[in-house]
Amino acid sequence: MGGTMDGTKQQRRGNTRQRIQDVALELFAEQGYEKTSLREIAERLDVTKAALYYHFKTKEEIIVSLFEDLTKPIEDLIEWGREQPSTLETKQEIVRRYSQALAGAEPLFRFMQENQATVRELRIGETFKDRLRGFRDILIDPEAPLVEQVRCVSAMFTLHAGMFAMQDLEDDLEKRRMAVLEVAVDLVTQAHERARGKD
Structure with missing residues (x-):
């Protein structure tokens, strides 16, 4: 999946259902979810409300x-991760893949x-909490000391914070993502190595 909203749009442009999703998300970002009507979404798409209703009956849909x-790539990653051994390499790969999945869904997470x-x-x-x-x-090892479990969870939130808290610090999305990823991988690595050192 592409790492930018533009890349995501290029992949999704041909499908009417996906065009509706993209335009709705743009309008939700511009004026808020509550203030956006289905009529406005239809007008921006230059389709009738009936055509929009064919795909979606409500904004919530x-x-x-x-x-x-x-978020399907995140769900797939969780399934994949459950089948892997709990090694440092696996945890690092999980963090890398999660970073890519977040980048692909950045417009949605910005809305959220x-x-x-x-x-x-x-x-x-x-569903998102689940x-x-x-x-x-x-990501965490339930047998690890609590501080190391917190370090692993902090890696996850570092990836999330990198999308929002650093927007004005670095315009290059990929450069920012890689810097945030480096910190997140480092947290997971420290947690794993320190937990093993205490065994």
Whole structure:
């Protein structure tokens, strides 16, 4: 999946359903979820409301479908991670793949960050928490000291924070992602090595 919104759009442009998702997400980002109507989405797409209804009956259906599509790589990663041995190499690879999955879904996560109250009311809020718990569970070693478990969870949140808290520090998305990834991998490496040192 592409690392930028433009790359994601180029891959998704040909499909009407995906065009609706992309335009809706743009409008939600511009004016907020609550203030955006299905009529406005149809107008931006230059289609009738009936044509929009063929694909989606509500705004929630649009955002839920976007969430399911764009976070599928995260769900796949969790499944893959559950089948792997709990080695340092596996954990580092999980962090790398998670970073790529987040980059591919950045527009959605930006929406979720900026519309937290709305997300809590939609069913995607609970689903996202479940995915975070699933990711946490494949990253931490439950036998490790608590401080090392916290270090692993901190790696996960470092990746999330890198998308939002550093936007104004570095315009080059890939350069920023790689810097954040380096810190996250380092946290997981420290946690693994320190936990093994205490055995």
